[in-house]
Amino acid sequence: LHDALPISEGLFARLYGLYWLTANLASREPLVLIADDLHWADTASLRWLVFLAERIEDLPVLLVGATRPAEPGADLTLLDVLAGSAEIVRPAPLSAGAAAVLVRARLPDAVEQFSAACHEATGGNAFLLGELLEELADQGAAGTAAESMGIFEFDSERVGHAVRRRLRLMSDEATA
Numbered sequence: 001l002h003d004a005l006p007i008s009e010g011l012f013a014r015l016y017g018l019y020w021l022t023a024n025l026a027s028r029e030p031l032v033l034i035a036d037d038l039h040w041a042d043t044a045s046l047r048w049l050v051f052l053a054e055r056i057e058d059l060p061v062l063l064v065g066a067t068r069p070a071e072p073g074a075d076l077t078l079l080d081v082l083a084g085s086a087e088i089v090r091p092a093p094l095s096a097g098a099a100a101v102l103v104r105a106r107l108p109d110a111v112e113q114f115s116a117a118c119h120e121a122t123g124g125n126a127f128l129l130g131e132l133l134e135e136l137a138d139q140g141a142a143g144t145a146a147e148s149m150g151i152f153e154f155d156s157e158r159v160g161h162a163v164r165r166r167l168r169l170m171s172d173e174a175t176a
Contacts, residue, residue, distance in 0.1 A: 005116055007061065015051040022052060030060040038079060039071035046078035053085045072169035093124025102126075106133040110143025117148040131162065 012037055025031050035041065035049060067079060067084070094102070099119035103110045122128035133155065141147050
């Protein structure tokens with residue numbers, strides 16, 4: 001394991017055992033391991049993923065992980081080590097067309113002008129678009145051209161709650 005992360009002999013034996021379990025499963029057929037929300041993972045799980053990532057190059061194993069950068073409470077040391085052995089993919093903002101698909105999935109009768117306003121107001125951020133659409137639907141919006149005028153003045157309570165929840169988890173220095 002990485003020099004900055006010393007491990008005991010007993011822990012090494014457990015990690016090595018999990019590695020061999022993975023290798024044996026992969027010997028039967030290619031294996032995909034998906035770990036979402038790594039920023040919420042416990043230290044033991046992250047240690048194993050780092051251990052595995054440093055050893056699977058010759059195995060038919062694809063390890064896919066998803067995390068948010070600098071999430072409060074995350075074990076940033078282990079996440080940094082894991083990222084060091086990974087190919088990082090950062091999703092681009094949603095295109096106007098992709099945003100329109102999501103808008104129409106939530107509001108089937110939405111017009112193009114409404115979808116375009118939602119895309120512009122959220123900058124293509126999928127989270128913000130989802131929260132905006134949820135709140136608009138709760139308020140009975142249909143996605144008309146007239147409603148598109150109010151999108152930029154819209155005050156999304158859900159987004160505000162989500163942001164405040166994240167800010168409460170941060171240090172006083174970060175919030176200042």
